[in-house]
Amino acid sequence: xxxxxxxxxxxxxLATTNNGKLRELRSLLASLPFQLVTxxxxxxxxxxxxxxCTYLENALLKAHAYHAATGLPVLADDTGLExxxxxxAPGVHSAxxxxxxxxxxxxxxxxxxxxxxxxxxxxxxxxxCVVAVVMPGCEPQVFSGSVDGEIIEEERGEHGFGxxxxxxxxxxxxxxxxxxxxxxxxxxxRAIAVKNAIPYLASLTNPQDS
Amino acid sequence: xxxxxxxxxxxxxLATTNNGKLRELRSLLASLPFQLVTxxxxxxxxxxxxxxCTYLENALLKAHAYHAATGLPVLADDTGLExxxxxxAPGVHSAxxxxxxxxxxxxxxxxxxxxxxxxxxxxxxxxxCVVAVVMPGCEPQVFSGSVDGEIIEEERGEHGFGxxxxxxxxxxxxxxxxxxxxxxxxxxxRAIAVKNAIPYLASLTNPQDS
Numbered sequence: 001x002x003x004x005x006x007x008x009x010x011x012x013x014l015a016t017t018n019n020g021k022l023r024e025l026r027s028l029l030a031s032l033p034f035q036l037v038t039x040x041x042x043x044x045x046x047x048x049x050x051x052x053c054t055y056l057e058n059a060l061l062k063a064h065a066y067h068a069a070t071g072l073p074v075l076a077d078d079t080g081l082e083x084x085x086x087x088x089a090p091g092v093h094s095a096x097x098x099x100x101x102x103x104x105x106x107x108x109x110x111x112x113x114x115x116x117x118x119x120x121x122x123x124x125x126x127x128x129c130v131v132a133v134v135m136p137g138c139e140p141q142v143f144s145g146s147v148d149g150e151i152i153e154e155e156r157g158e159h160g161f162g163x164x165x166x167x168x169x170x171x172x173x174x175x176x177x178x179x180x181x182x183x184x185x186x187x188x189x190r191a192i193a194v195k196n197a198i199p200y201l202a203s204l205t206n207p208q209d210s
Numbered sequence: 211x212x213x214x215x216x217x218x219x220x221x222x223x224l225a226t227t228n229n230g231k232l233r234e235l236r237s238l239l240a241s242l243p244f245q246l247v248t249x250x251x252x253x254x255x256x257x258x259x260x261x262x263c264t265y266l267e268n269a270l271l272k273a274h275a276y277h278a279a280t281g282l283p284v285l286a287d288d289t290g291l292e293x294x295x296x297x298x299a300p301g302v303h304s305a306x307x308x309x310x311x312x313x314x315x316x317x318x319x320x321x322x323x324x325x326x327x328x329x330x331x332x333x334x335x336x337x338x339c340v341v342a343v344v345m346p347g348c349e350p351q352v353f354s355g356s357v358d359g360e361i362i363e364e365e366r367g368e369h370g371f372g373x374x375x376x377x378x379x380x381x382x383x384x385x386x387x388x389x390x391x392x393x394x395x396x397x398x399x400r401a402i403a404v405k406n407a408i409p410y411l412a413s414l415t416n417p418q419d420s
Binding site (some may be wrong): 122 | 352357
């Protein structure tokens with residue numbers, strides 16, 4: 001394993017252009033001695049076709065594409081919503097869960113509720129996230145996280161994005177979209193996956209472990 | 211919804227004969243004003259065939275069987291291990307994951323590792339748990355929880371049961387079988403599912419909510 005302290009300052013590219021995700025990742029990774037950079041701050045930007053059949057494939061595709069474009073260490077994620085009574089759909093296709101080109105998050109939420117209409121309740125579901133870390137000279141590493149809840153019919157909450165406002169977390173007494181950042185970083189699938197990645201990331205920046 | 215404070219004392223039957231699970235459940239539910247009872251303390255004991263195709267069906271089967279046998283409010287769970295490179299197996303069949311009658315947990319761990327031999331790493335996996343609560347006069351309620359980790363080849367840890375000693379949780383830096391009770395009740399699938407059930411259970415014992 002290389003000691004990335006030799007790269008000064010150790011930069012880590014967060015491979016997402018979603019500002020909500022960037023805010024979560026910055027908060028989760030704040031304790032690590034990385035200089036976190038975003039795709040907007042480096043060029044050329046990578047274009048990634050999320051063509052994988054699994055979260056793992058898509059997270060690795062994204063991480064490798066950004067690494068190839070920039071040469072930087074990269075952290076990328078892929079995320080989906082799995083609803084039990086829909087056999088795990090929309091799953092790995094969550095972000096593209098609509099036959100209509102140009103469909104919005106609101107369109108995808110409407111499609112989800114249309115598919116659930118008449119299905120037996122509760123609509124148990126989970127958000128799942130796989131985080132891939134690609135470091136120069138190291139094997140790619142992957143980590144995962146999940147959060148369980150249920151889909152509700154009425155949108156609640158203004159934070160978050162995608163299906164967050166339909167995803168009720170009983171232990172929190174809130175939807176994912178009603179969680180403030182510190183709560184989201186306690187409950188969320190992405191937070192859990194990133195926390196699983198932190199020991200590995202910390203080992204890269206700790207000279208004793210290199 | 212009935213106010214189960216009318217049942218004095220409010221008893222809750224934990225529908226498991228596994229001492230490890232009972233210890234976890236007692237700790238998780240300690241803050242609630244239930245008198246927790248075990249199958250050994252009530253008779254007749256229920257015999258449950260876990261014949262469902264899903265965790266939810268099995269948890270409900272178990273809860274209904276114990277409720278029918280005792281008339282008591284019941285909390286039951288069903289749990290499984292899902293390994294990504296095995297397409298989610300052993301899943302809902304985790305506890306019966308062996309063609310051999312009389313197979314032990316050790317046999318099932320050996321079978322799991324045999325099926326994983328040669329498969330690409332990491333062996334990302336999650337434990338999943340569904341908790342069912344059956345209360346007299348109420349609709350059955352179900353809650354779920356998951357914990358993500360990876361399967362390792364070498365058994366580690368003396369706590370827990372089943373696949374726990376092969377299930378590595380990176381954020382904890384330990385296998386599930388190396389976690390002490392308080393840590394397990396922070397990380398585990400069963401703890402998360404029970405925490406999701408607690409607001410409902412608390413509402414039943416809170417006169418304001420009845």
